[in-house]
Structures are given as structure tokens and as C-alpha cells.
Amino acid sequence: MGPGQRVEFNQSEQIRMNLNGSILTIEGRGSRDGDMDDEANLVHHAFAVLRYDVASSAYRISSYKDGQFLDVEIGDSGFTWGFDLPQGQSQVRFSMGLNEQGQWHKTGEYSPDGEQWYPNLSMTLDCVSD
Numbered sequence: 001m002g003p004g005q006r007v008e009f010n011q012s013e014q015i016r017m018n019l020n021g022s023i024l025t026i027e028g029r030g031s032r033d034g035d036m037d038d039e040a041n042l043v044h045h046a047f048a049v050l051r052y053d054v055a056s057s058a059y060r061i062s063s064y065k066d067g068q069f070l071d072v073e074i075g076d077s078g079f080t081w082g083f084d085l086p087q088g089q090s091q092v093r094f095s096m097g098l099n100e101q102g103q104w105h106k107t108g109e110y111s112p113d114g115e116q117w118y119p120n121l122s123m124t125l126d127c128v129s130d
Helices: none
Strands: 010-018 023-031 042-053 058-063 069-075 078-084 091-098 104-111 118-125
Touching: 010 118
Parallel strands: none
Antiparallel strands: 010 023, 023 042, 042 058, 058 069, 069 078, 078 091, 091 104, 104 118
């Protein structure tokens, strides 16, 4: 997307605790028409596992969209993560935490050079139990 361009889509995040809470799995699917099962209309599909790495004493996200391992910083109000893009110095970073209404709010930013940052994502999620 170029500057000033915007795309709206429906996003679903399925978050599950596994192995007595030691692993959290997250599957995100976004679709322009709202049909998360229609692969042809998906604009986003990612799967990740959040776990505590005893060897490094840090939380880790293993992303299964592209196989990257992403460090997660846990803070008082949520967590942040990011990674380098293959195009030179380009980077993306994300922050996620609970807002005043108890919803998860996620923001994303893109940097072409690691110094200037531009917003590229804003998403608010409501919790719906299965």
C-alpha cells in the first residue's frame, strides 16, 4: 500500500492456550468479504506460537507464515515485536495490549530505514468465546 491508501477488512484471531498454559497459539485470518474460510478472498493469514524459552529466559514467537523467530518484549501494558524485511533496512514493528474497554488493540508501523516510522495497521479485537 502506498501513502494515504487504506484497505479495510474483517480480521479473526483465534487464540488458544495449550499444554496447561505453557504455549499460546494464535491464528489470524483477514478477509475483505468476511468469509474467513474462502482462501481466494484472504488478505492475511498467519499462525504463531508464543512460548517461554527457558534457555534464553525470554518469550519467543515462532511465526509459521514465513518461519521467522521474533523476539517479544513484555511490558506493563502489553507486548511489542518486530522484524527486518528482506529489502535492505526496512523494518516492521507491532504493539498489542488491552484498551480501557478490555479489548485487545494492535498497532503496526513500517520503517524504510529504521529511523522514520509510519503507521500501517490499527486493529481492535473483541473477545468471543467458542
